[in-house]
Amino acid sequence: MSEPLETRYDPGANEEKIYKLWEKSGYFNPDKCIEDGVTQKEAEVFSIVLPPPNVTGNLHMGHAAMLAVEDILVRYARMRGKRTLWIPGTDHAAIATQSKVEKLIKKEEDKSRHDLGREEFLKRVNVFAKESHDTIVRQIKAMGASVDWSREAFTLDEPRSLAVRTAFKKMYDAGLIYRGNRVINWDPKGQTTVSDDEVVYEERKAKLYTFRYSKDFPIPVATTRPETKVGDTAVAVHPDDVRYKKYVGEEYDVEFAGVPLHIKIIADPAVDKEFGTGAVGVTPAHSHTDWEMAERHKLPLKQIIDEKARMMTPEVPALNGKKVLEAREFILMWLKENDLLLKEEETTQNVAAAERTGGIIEPLPKLQWFVDVSKQFDRETLKQMMRRVVTDGEIKIIPERFEKTYYHWIDNLRDWCISRQIWYGHRIPVWYRGEELYVDVDAPEDKGWEQDPDTLDTWFSSGLWTFSTLGWPNETNDLKTYHPTILLETGYDILFFWVARMILMTGFILDQVPFRTVYLHGLVRDEKGKKMSKSLGNAIDPLVMSEKYGADATRLSLIVGAAPGNDIKLSEDKIRGYRNFATKIWNAARFVLMNEPEGFDTAILKNWVPETKKDEGYLKELTDVKREVAEHIEKFELHLAAEKAYHYFWHTFADKIIEAQKPALKSGEEKDKLGSYVLLRKILEECLVMLHPFMPFVTEAIYRRIYPEGLLMVKKWED
RNA sequence: GCGCCUUUAGCUCAGUGGUAGAGCGUUCCGUUCACAUCGGAAAGGUCGUAGGUUCGAUCCCUACAAGGCGCACCA
Numbered sequence: 001m002s003e004p005l006e007t008r009y010d011p012g013a014n015e016e017k018i019y020k021l022w023e024k025s026g027y028f029n030p031d032k033c034i035e036d037g038v039t040q041k042e043a044e045v046f047s048i049v050l051p052p053p054n055v056t057g058n059l060h061m062g063h064a065a066m067l068a069v070e071d072i073l074v075r076y077a078r079m080r081g082k083r084t085l086w087i088p089g090t091d092h093a094a095i096a097t098q099s100k101v102e103k104l105i106k107k108e109e110d111k112s113r114h115d116l117g118r119e120e121f122l123k124r125v126n127v128f129a130k131e132s133h134d135t136i137v138r139q140i141k142a143m144g145a146s147v148d149w150s151r152e153a154f155t156l157d158e159p160r161s162l163a164v165r166t167a168f169k170k171m172y173d174a175g176l177i178y179r180g181n182r183v184i185n186w187d188p189k190g191q192t193t194v195s196d197d198e199v200v201y202e203e204r205k206a207k208l209y210t211f212r213y214s215k216d217f218p219i220p221v222a223t224t225r226p227e228t229k230v231g232d233t234a235v236a237v238h239p240d241d242v243r244y245k246k247y248v249g250e251e252y253d254v255e256f257a258g259v260p261l262h263i264k265i266i267a268d269p270a271v272d273k274e275f276g277t278g279a280v281g282v283t284p285a286h287s288h289t290d291w292e293m294a295e296r297h298k299l300p301l302k303q304i305i306d307e308k309a310r311m312m313t314p315e316v317p318a319l320n321g322k323k324v325l326e327a328r329e330f331i332l333m334w335l336k337e338n339d340l341l342l343k344e345e346e347t348t349q350n351v352a353a354a355e356r357t358g359g360i361i362e363p364l365p366k367l368q369w370f371v372d373v374s375k376q377f378d379r380e381t382l383k384q385m386m387r388r389v390v391t392d393g394e395i396k397i398i399p400e401r402f403e404k405t406y407y408h409w410i411d412n413l414r415d416w417c418i419s420r421q422i423w424y425g426h427r428i429p430v431w432y433r434g435e436e437l438y439v440d441v442d443a444p445e446d447k448g449w450e451q452d453p454d455t456l457d458t459w460f461s462s463g464l465w466t467f468s469t470l471g472w473p474n475e476t477n478d479l480k481t482y483h484p485t486i487l488l489e490t491g492y493d494i495l496f497f498w499v500a501r502m503i504l505m506t507g508f509i510l511d512q513v514p515f516r517t518v519y520l521h522g523l524v525r526d527e528k529g530k531k532m533s534k535s536l537g538n539a540i541d542p543l544v545m546s547e548k549y550g551a552d553a554t555r556l557s558l559i560v561g562a563a564p565g566n567d568i569k570l571s572e573d574k575i576r577g578y579r580n581f582a583t584k585i586w587n588a589a590r591f592v593l594m595n596e597p598e599g600f601d602t603a604i605l606k607n608w609v610p611e612t613k614k615d616e617g618y619l620k621e622l623t624d625v626k627r628e629v630a631e632h633i634e635k636f637e638l639h640l641a642a643e644k645a646y647h648y649f650w651h652t653f654a655d656k657i658i659e660a661q662k663p664a665l666k667s668g669e670e671k672d673k674l675g676s677y678v679l680l681r682k683i684l685e686e687c688l689v690m691l692h693p694f695m696p697f698v699t700e701a702i703y704r705r706i707y708p709e710g711l712l713m714v715k716k717w718e719d
Numbered sequence: 720g721c722g723c724c725u726u727u728a729g730c731u732c733a734g735u736g737g738u739a740g741a742g743c744g745u746u747c748c749g750u751u752c753a754c755a756u757c758g759g760a761a762a763g764g765u766c767g768u769a770g771g772u773u774c775g776a777u778c779c780c781u782a783c784a785a786g787g788c789g790c791a792c793c794a
Contacts, residue, residue: 643742
């Protein structure tokens with residue numbers, strides 16, 4: 001035994017050093033483990049990707065929780081002798097990053113991206129993304145995550161770009177990607193389309209106006225958006241509605257607020273007889289459901305709102321170019337003046353807003369690229385395939401209840417709009433020359449072609465993540481060895497955005513599932529249950545906590561009491577509590593090592609058999625606890641595993657077993673001293689192994705004191 | 720409208736078909752050496768409400784209530 005341990009464990013003085021030691025060993029990389037004989041070549045594989053954090057800034061507690069869960073599973077697998085790969089990376093997060101940088105430039109230089117131009121703007125974004133990336137990497141390391149940095153990837157780097165273009169081409173050739181003029185969600189603020197999943201709804205009070213288009217129009221209709229009514233091409237009623245049956249099929253020409261309208265009366269089951277007047281003014285260009293109705297009834301489409309959310313009514317100069325809210329007032333005035341407004345009542349409506357920019361969504365028709373989720377390929381559609389792999393059990397979702405949520409989402413899924421009018425992202429691999437269109441991985445060689453200016457939805461590239469990180473489209477060994485990955489661990493809030501899209505992309509492209517098990521963790525909230533966010537000022541910074549209490553304590557605070565899929569309420573007190581545990585581990589070790597007999601030889605530990613029934617009982621209990629902890633980890637019940645290990649160490653090992661040995665150690669005969677010491681030493685070392693996945697730094701720090709050349713990280717976890 | 724979750728000690732949460740546990744907090748006691756970032760002890764719960772199944776329910780079923788969430792509708 002060399003130097004005695006200090007009375008306290010100092011995370012600040014140890015963590016960085018230990019992480020460097022791990023990195024230097026090369027054992028985050030499974031190839032190196034095999035090379036050095038730490039892992040058997042034929043060993044079972046444990047592979048997992050790190051959900052790539054967005055390069056929009058810092059990591060928050062949610063990321064820390066994710067890193068903690070994954071690192072525990074990864075370290076456990078590695079100590080179990082599995083061929084363990086954890087791939088790190090970052091996500092370019094197209095819209096999120098672009099809008100963040102746009103805001104910064106606006107604030108600092110009062111310029112828009114158009115002032116800078118595409119090339120210069122992208123340079124700026126890249127600089128920002130690089131800085132953000134570096135911060136993220138530092139933070140991942142600070143949390144102790146044992147990821148294989150040699151395989152680090154970025155959703156927008158060259159290998160991933162090739163994967164994206166190849167995937168696009170493959171899907172286009174199969175007819176699963178098409179270009180179509182459809183009503184999409186337009187974000188006037190971000191000046192781009194967004195997918196259905198990027199739309200968030202907020203309930204607001206609104207007025208419902210009941211009116212007639214003109215004096216002699218037979219059916220009154222109700223609306224919350226009178227300004228869109230200049231785009232109506234039909235009035236829809238329910239097929240069984242006796243009030244209106246006689247009008248169905250009739251067509252009327254009216255002049256509404258100076259705009260000539262041609263209105264056809266149609267019958268469609270989508271109409272609710274009870275709502276409003278039971279008749280709907282159909283605006284095919286500015287409503288998803290109306291557009292679908294228009295498709296069914298072959299109605300014309302009349303766009304009257306442009307991309308700036310302004311009116312397009314050249315017939316009425318006074319209205320033309322007005323913002324929608326001003327236009328609403330204008331129409332209401334006109335209705336009142338002409339005595340056509342019948343009723344005005346309070347109602348609540350869900351206002352659709354773009355998730356990233358907060359812009360109020362304006363549905364409008366636009367020529368965009370879509371993934372067709374209802375087209376057959378290989379005897380089924382993407383929708384059916386996504387459903388099948390979960391119902392068949394090829395993919396298991398934990399907690400199971402989210403499987404229902406997943407099915408529900410699939411059943412309501414519409415074609416996925418993948419083109420965005422932003423600059424930061426994967427440029428769509430399509431080129432145009434007049435009427436010609438060219439789709440391929442690389443640009444056409446002859447002249448005159450122009451590439452589509454749009455970029456792809458960021459989730460298109462993240463959807464390929466489990467295999468683009470393994471080298472696809474190249475047939476790499478990594479791909480053969482590690483795909484499908486064993487586990488995907490992520491927050492339930494991106495089940496649709498990401499998990500579902502990965503299943504979709506992988507299912508089509510590789511005819512595989514991307515992962516066997518999906519483990520969904522909850523969101524980290526503050527002690528009052530509020531979602532942590534910078535703007536609310538209630539965010540607890542994982543790095544600050546790690547500096548204050550150690551990464552081990554921060555990790556454990558995010559694990560204990562956090563059942564899968566349930567939100568985690570976190571307070572600084574809790575983190576402090578687990579810092580105390582790290583101290584306890586340190587001091588228990590300190591005590592044991594202080595009592596090491598002169599000239600102690602560690603060889604004795606190997607074949608040591610307890611001499612008393614009591615010691616035998618202690619060892620039995622230890623083995624039981626360790627096995628139970630392992631079982632919990634294997635069932636992804638980390639909260640139970642951590643609590644059990646914690647409880648055993650503190651209240652059994654420290655409180656009872658150590659206390660019981662004190663008399664012998666203090667005043668016993670040499671033989672008893674040795675016996676007691678070996679017992680404690682044995683249990684201590686086993687505990688270090690058992691606790692290492694949860695608290696890697698403090699356990700490794702102690703282990704290095706005992707075995708200066710050893711590495712706990714790759715010590716075998718035996719049964 | 721469809722669906723999901725939560726409701727257990729002051730707080731945060733575990734948990735089991737046989738009348739409840741942990742951590743933190745609180746109160747009291749303790750500082751001759753592993754640790755006061757500690758140890759010991761104590762107080763504190765009719766396990767949301769009402770029914771049902773059962774020999775027996777906090778745990779199973781039904782209804783209800785409160786809180787939260789997802790999806791759809793939102794004319």
